[in-house]
Every structure is written in structure tokens, then in C-alpha cells.
Amino acid sequence: MNLNAKRIYMDNAATTPVLPEVVEAMLPIFNEYWGNPSSLHQNGQVAKEILNEARAEVASLIGCDAKEIYFTSCGSESDNWAIKGAMLAAKKGRDEIVTTVFEHPAVLNTCKALEKQGYKVTYVPVDNKGIVKLDELKAAVTDKTAIVAVMFANNEIGTIQPIAEIADIAHEKGALMFTDAVQAVGAVDIDVKALGVDMLSFSGHKIGAPKGIGALYIRKGVYVKNLIDGGAQENSKRAGTENLPYIKGLACALASAKKNMSDNDRIRALRDRLIDGLLQIPYTVLNGDRERRLPGNVNVSFEFVEGESLLLWLDMMGISASTGSACSSTSLEPSHVLLSIGLPVEKAHGSIRFSLSHANTEEEVDRVIENMKNIVDKLRKMSPIYPQTND
Numbered sequence: 001m002n003l004n005a006k007r008i009y010m011d012n013a014a015t016t017p018v019l020p021e022v023v024e025a026m027l028p029i030f031n032e033y034w035g036n037p038s039s040l041h042q043n044g045q046v047a048k049e050i051l052n053e054a055r056a057e058v059a060s061l062i063g064c065d066a067k068e069i070y071f072t073s074c075g076s077e078s079d080n081w082a083i084k085g086a087m088l089a090a091k092k093g094r095d096e097i098v099t100t101v102f103e104h105p106a107v108l109n110t111c112k113a114l115e116k117q118g119y120k121v122t123y124v125p126v127d128n129k130g131i132v133k134l135d136e137l138k139a140a141v142t143d144k145t146a147i148v149a150v151m152f153a154n155n156e157i158g159t160i161q162p163i164a165e166i167a168d169i170a171h172e173k174g175a176l177m178f179t180d181a182v183q184a185v186g187a188v189d190i191d192v193k194a195l196g197v198d199m200l201s202f203s204g205h206k207i208g209a210p211k212g213i214g215a216l217y218i219r220k221g222v223y224v225k226n227l228i229d230g231g232a233q234e235n236s237k238r239a240g241t242e243n244l245p246y247i248k249g250l251a252c253a254l255a256s257a258k259k260n261m262s263d264n265d266r267i268r269a270l271r272d273r274l275i276d277g278l279l280q281i282p283y284t285v286l287n288g289d290r291e292r293r294l295p296g297n298v299n300v301s302f303e304f305v306e307g308e309s310l311l312l313w314l315d316m317m318g319i320s321a322s323t324g325s326a327c328s329s330t331s332l333e334p335s336h337v338l339l340s341i342g343l344p345v346e347k348a349h350g351s352i353r354f355s356l357s358h359a360n361t362e363e364e365v366d367r368v369i370e371n372m373k374n375i376v377d378k379l380r381k382m383s384p385i386y387p388q389t390n391d
């Protein structure tokens with residue numbers, strides 16, 4: 001089975017194909033420069049040089065110093081490290097976390113784990129457009145707050161949060177500001193200094209690098225405890241011999257993503273074309289703010305149909321999309337994100353996410369719209385609760 005042939009891939013928020021230039025950039029490290037960057041001989045020194053270059057490149061692409069970039073195994077590890085590391089390092093009396101109700105499980109379940117250990121967590125609600133309620137966030141942050149963790153862009157509905165404003169609110173009370181930017185890095189321009197965040201996480205496989213590589217920006221002067229103790233790698237902050245091929249791959253992918261951002265207007269136009277096409281189907285709503293969303297994110301609910309059935313039909317038609325997030329697609333619980341924006345359970349169950357990239361075309365969008373019209377129509381005709389006379 002050749003999965004690349006003819007299929008339409010619109011599930012880039014779950015993972016992305018590894019870019020050809022990334023594979024190309026990684027190969028010499030497998031074949032020739034496989035040394036351990038900690039070794040003093042030439043094999044090691046060449047590897048170290050590649051590591052330094054990759055770190056400097058990643059840093060320049062998000063606007064920080066090379067010393068502020070720490071490579072990890074994935075976005076989840078970066079999220080865990082930022083939050084657990086901050087809480088373990090927090091001053092006495094600062095034992096509270098402020099986050100939102102619609103974070104990725106890597107943040108939510110980290111907070112839940114810390115709650116079990118006695119830390120207090122406040123989960124700030126979001127409005128029905130999928131933007132965090134700033135007044136409630138402001139009320140939740142106190143001088144007991146050690147860290148505020150708010151995602152940059154939501155992975156299901158793509159809504160972009162006012163991170164710079166939230167960082168100001170956190171800093172006014174002396175708390176750290178962390179943002180999970182896994183969906184945003186590579187999709188929109190990120191300048192950590194302009195944002196004013198203390199920590200920011202991202203992941204390779206969402207931007208064209210392989211799975212199993214991530215990074216955490218930690219602003220100079222911010223102290224977080226180690227999650228993984230051992231050797232002196234990553235400035236003695238994160239042990240483990242560096243995954244050099246993937247680190248190189250991450251740097252290369254981020255550089256490509258940055259170049260591809262010049263294509264963002266076209267991606268937005270594709271997104272809007274898809275949204276408009278899908279909204280022609282009766283009893284359909286767009287989830288999340290229409291403007292303040294990622295260039296490639298479309299999340300739509302269709303009443304009187306099951307998202308799982310839609311997904312299976314789409315799959316048979318050669319189209320890859322997602323219900324809610326891939327992480328929860330094996331559970332029958334409705335998405336916590338869709339519930340958080342006030343969607344009733346029935347509508348949440350009939351939701352589909354399409355996440356586009358620069359690789360998608362207008363022709364693909366039109367094929368998806370045509371297929372969706374047919375599939376929704378077919379499923380509704382079989383539904384005992386659909387008002388059959390209405391169209």
C-alpha cells in the first residue's frame with residue numbers, strides 16, 4: 001500500500017510528513033558524523049559542532065540565545081519539564097499553577113499529577129470562541145502562583161491566545177509564564193522576546209521533522225529543576241546523549257517552516273475556502289474564532305452525524321482528517337476542548353478537524369468539500385433524528 005499516492009492528507013496537527021530536505025540533512029549524521037558530542041576525539045568534535053550549529057539555528061528562528069534552547073525527546077517532555085521543573089524549583093509559598101481548561105493532555109495531565117501531590121491548580125475557562133477569559137485568568141493569578149501555563153494555539157480548534165498579555169499578567173504577580181507552542185511554532189512567526197514568555201515548548205513531528213524530538217526554550221535566569229538527571233548534556237539540565245540526527249532534523253524543519261510561512265496567505269485562503277464550503281451543509285457550525293486561528297485549522301461540527309462515521313467514510317474516500325485530537329480519538333468521551341467552548345455533547349460528537357499545510361491544494365479542498373457533502377447527506381438520511389423534510 002503506497003500511502004503517499006493520491007491520498008489527501010489534512011491531519012497535520014496530529015503529525016506531519018518528514019520533509020525531504022530534513023531526511024537529506026539527517027543522513028550524513030547517521031552515515032558519517034555519528035560521534036558522541038561529549039567525546040574529545042575528532043568524531044566527537046565534529047558532532048559537537050553540528051550540535052552547536054543546530055542549537056544556534058533553532059534559537060535564531062524563535063528569537064533567543066543558543067544557550068536558552070534545550071533539546072528534549074518530544075513536546076510532551078518539554079511540557080512536563082517546564083511545569084514540574086518550575087514547581088519543584090518554586091519558592092516556599094508559591095505552590096499554585098494557573099492553566100486553562102482546554103490545554104493539551106501533556107499539560108492537563110501534568111497539572112493533574114501535581115494536584116495529587118498537593119499543588120493547587122486553577123483551570124481558567126475559555127469563551128465560546130475558544131479564547132481564554134482574561135478577566136478570570138487575571139483573578140486567578142496571585143502571589144501564590146508559581147507558573148501560568150497557557151497554550152499558544154489550541155491543537156483541536158486552532159485558536160490563538162493573547163500570550164503577551166497573559167505573560168504581563170503572570171509577571172505582575174511574580175509568576176513564570178510558560179506556553180505550549182507545539183501547534184504554533186512553524187505555523188506562525190514566534191519571537192520569544194517580544195512575547196515575553198519565560199518558557200516555550202515545541203515539537204519536531206508537528207513541523208516536518210521526525211517523531212521523538214522536541215525542545216524547550218528557557219529564558220536565561222529562569223531556574224527549573226531537572227526532570228532527567230545524569231550526564232552533563234544540555235548544560236547539565238537534561239541528561240542523555242544527544243539525538244543528533246533528529247536535532248539537526250528539527251533545525252532544518254524549523255528553517256523550512258519559516259520559509260513556508262511566506263505561503264501562509266495561500267494556506268489561509270484554502271482554510272477559508274474549506275470553511276465556507278463546509279458551512280453550506282445545513283446544521284453545521286465552525287468551532288473556534290474565525291479570525292484568531294491557525295492558518296491551516298478547520299474544525300466543524302455537523303449535527304445529526306457521528307464524527308467517527310464521517311472519519312471512516314472520509315478515510316475510504318482517501319482523505320485523512322481527525323475527530324478532536326488524535327490523542328483522544330480512541331476514547332468515546334467527547335473532546336474536552338469542544339465542551340470547553342460550550343458545545344453540547346451531541347454536536348461535539350459530530351465534529352471533524354482538518355489541518356492543512358503548504359502541501360495542500362485548492363483542488364484537494366474542493367474534493368474534500370464534495371465528499372463531505374455526500375457523506376453527511378448519506379449519514380443523515382440514515383439518522384432517525386434528522387428532520388428529513390428540511391432539505
Ligand SMILES: *Cc1c(COP(=O)(O)O)cnc(C)c1O
Pocket residue numbers: 013073074075076077079104106151153154155180181182183203204205206212213214
Ligand atoms: C502534539 C502536541 C503535544 C505533544 O507533542 P509530542 O511531541 O507528540 O509529545 C503537546 N502539545 C500540543 C499542543 C500538541 O499539539
